[in-house]
Amino acid sequence: MNQVKIFAPATVANVSCGYDAMGFALQALGDEMVFTKTDSNVVTISKIEGAELPFEADKNVAGVVAKLMLEDSKSDFGVDIQIFKKFIPGSGLGSSAASASGSAFAINQLLGNKYSNLELTKFAMHGEVVACGSAIADNVAAAIYGGFILVRNYQPLDIVEIPSPSELVATIIHPQIEVKTEDARKVIKPEIPIKTAIAQWANVGGLISGLHTSDFDLISRSLVDYVAEPARKHLIPHFDAVKNAAIEQGALGAGISGSGPSIFALSKGVETANNVAEAMNKIYKDKNIDYKIYISRISTHGAKIINSVNASL
């Protein structure tokens, strides 16, 4: 394979109760990226559309991951990258994770599938260090594995794939404001009451059990966040109104996507997800807040090939 065009999904990290441990990938929203082998032995970035990101490979998330993998595999070729961002950085939908995991997935294709998904996640985590300063795995793992994932452990890294019921549909509203991950991290207290922690892990257990058995009522009852949401929701305009509107329209639950400002809701079926979108829509329209809205099933495979070229170019 000499050239591959791939889709790298947007992802929702945390998923209410699963703060810093869970994530899922979207089917209908994500970046497109083209990776082309070159004789140069270096990584170049020739095109970036849809966002202002560095062209210098060492400062670009996708570039850093690509360089690392070409070095690790002692490859005899270089790569040129073109990035077509379909959702903007700072949305809370894993923009840097899409670039990082998309790069890891694509380079692995060019290398003939040398690495496992776990290894790709580790490479992609280096991209997250460039983007936000820490090697967090929830978004990149979701983008690589697809579906719901649990980051059970970091050292060693242990990613658990959790089944996602096919009827599950996400509605996501992205108010066009910036919430810096750093600021969102600052409001989380370094210690939490043991009672809060117990309630949170009981909900993680309920959510994971509900995903395994397609028990939508249990999923709904478990989509509760006692830790991040109460601390962060003031950073997001009209969070409670949007969440309540979603739940009134039948959403199983709603919460902050990653560190925000996007708000996600999960529904059973497309019809409910559409009604939820309309209700979320109305809140921000009435308040004159710029926003984007997305409706998507859960991705079952994460990053994927759109097309590829095998002949030499």
Place this chain on the structure above:
Amino acid sequence: MNQVKIFAPATVANVSCGYDAMGFALQALGDEMVFTKTDSNVVTISKIEGAELPFEADKNVAGVVAKLMLEDSKSDFGVDIQIFKKFIPGSGLGSSAASASGSAFAINQLLGNKYSNLELTKFAMHGEVVACGSAIADNVAAAIYGGFILVRNYQPLDIVEIPSPSELVATIIHPQIEVKTEDARKVIKPEIPIKTAIAQWANVGGLISGLHTSDFDLISRSLVDYVAEPARKHLIPHFDAVKNAAIEQGALGAGISGSGPSIFALSKGVETANNVAEAMNKIYKDKNIDYKIYISRISTHGAKIINSVNASL
């Protein structure tokens, strides 16, 4: 039905990572109790074997639960209770929960199955108040539902049944010392670092996922407790040595049963569970510590009827 003899299982609460939220019931260890309808309209306790417990119904866990249920159901009969304790109070194996849930289960039989398992759990929780001062649900829910359970929420009470792989076998060693639940609670700090909490709920997610998929490696990796075990293990003689011996013999994991002093290990298959028992055995034998040891599969149904009499007595 005029008389029912029942089996009420011993239970392991917490299950390492699932502190105050998970539990499972044993198949081979539990109390026997006989409940007989009387014309008296009161609850009496005519026999207690195997432990020193109060005969006064208002002070006896089984008596309290029986009285409550007869009142709630406006029954026209009284009940006499005989209790045959097969494992002693203070073991960390849910002795009071066996009495409470056994009573709830048996009275429900005499009432013609009026109540759901959730309602029986709520009645049995009143017995736990008498026994230890707080209405904890993990042991009683495990004893009523059987298998693994998750207490997802208290208000309202929400019990989630988690599948237990049939090959799972518990080995339990009970050093003959007393650890008061109250003392064991005191050593748990009221606040924990958010990083510890995240690691704990990631393991809860892993354990529940592993139980759903019979992934024994994942169960093993997830049987980690960062919260109660480090704080409590000094209360249990040679805890680390016993745990390490169990794991060296192939146990998937080991930890404190409830608030101790019993130590449980989980293994795949009876042969490993036997080897684990021998290794645990040896530690306490060498150290001259009195102990009892049990090997048991996971109960699939919780409290159950041994036999019953339908004719008037």
